[in-house]
Amino acid sequence: MLAQQRQQAIHEMVQRLGGVRVGDLVREFGVSDITIRRDLEALADKGLVAKVHGGATALNRHATDEPGFAVKSVRQRLEKQAIAAQAAALVQPGTAIALSAGTTTRVLAQLLQDVRDLTVVTNSIPVAEVFYKAQRPDQNLVLTGGIRTPSDALVGPFAVSAIRALNVDVLFLGTHGFSLQAGFTTPNLLEAETDRALVAAARSLVVCADHTKWELVGISTIAPLREANVLITDSGLPGPARNRLSSEVGELLVAEVAAVRGAPDPPTAA
Incomplete structure (x- = not known):
C-alpha cells in the first residue's frame, strides 16, 4: 500500500472511530512504528487529524460536538x-x-x-x-x-x-x-x-x-x-x-x- 493510500485509510478510521492508537495502526497495516508516526504527522500537518500522545483523534471544533469519554x-x-x-x-x-x-x-x-x-x-x-x-x-x-x-x-x-x-x-x-x-x-x-x-x-x-x-x-x-x-x-x-x-x-x-x-x-x- 502506498503512503497516500495508507494515510487516507488512517484518516477514515479516525473519522469513524473518533481516535486511533499507533500500536493498533502498526498491527493493522503491518508497517513500523516510525512509519505510522510519520503518517499521523502528515495528516496533522494537513489539518485532518489532531496528533495526541500515542495516536491521533478526530478534530471537533463545533459548538455541539461531544466526543465520547473513550475518545x-x-x-x-x-x-x-x-x-x-x-x-x-x-x-x-x-x-x-x-x-x-x-x-x-x-x-x-x-x-x-x-x-x-x-x-x-x-x-x-x-x-x-x-x-x-x-x-x-x-x-x-x-x-x-x-x-x-x-x-x-x-x-x-x-x-x-x-x-x-x-x-x-x-x-x-x-x-x-x-x-x-x-x-x-x-x-x-x-x-x-x-x-x-x-x-x-x-x-x-x-x-x-x-x-x-x-x-x-x-x-x-x-x-x-x-x-x-x-x-x-x-x-x-x-x-x-x-x-x-x-x-x-x-x-x-x-x-x-x-x-x-x-x-x-x-x-x-x-
Missing part, C-alpha cells in the same frame, strides 16, 4: 497527568470536594485515593468507579444520579436536585473549552446546568483545562472566567494567552508537562 481519554494524556498532579496538591485531608465529569478529573481521582477522611461528590461514572474500587473506609463517595451523557456524566433534574442539597469546600471542574468571551463551556446543555449547580455548591472553584481547550467554545457557558479561584492548565498554552488569563482568573497555575515525561500513562477508559 477524550487518549487526548493530551501527559498534559492531563501534569494538571491533575497540580490539582491533587490542593486537596487537604478531611475536606469535602466535588469532581465534575471529565478525563482530567478521572486522572485526578486516581491521585486522591490515599487522601485521608475525604468526601467526594461527583456526577462522573468513571470518577465514582475509581473511589468505589479503592474501598477506603475513611472516604465517602456521593454519586449524584441522573441521565448519562456521551462523556459519562450524570446530568438532568435528578443530578441538579441532589447537588443543590450539598455544600463542598472545593469543586474541581473539567471543561470542554474556555475563552475570554464565553468563559468555561460545554457542548451539552444538560451538562452545563449540572455543572452550574456544582459551581454554586462549592466555596472554591478550581478549573482543570489543558491548552487545547483554549478558545474552544461549546454551546453553553458553565461560568465566566472570573468565577475560577484557580485555573490549572499546562505549559503548552501560549504566553499571550497566559497573560490574558492571569488578569481574568483568581490564580493561574501552569503545569510543566516535561515533569511527567517518562511516568506511566494515566489510565484509559475501561
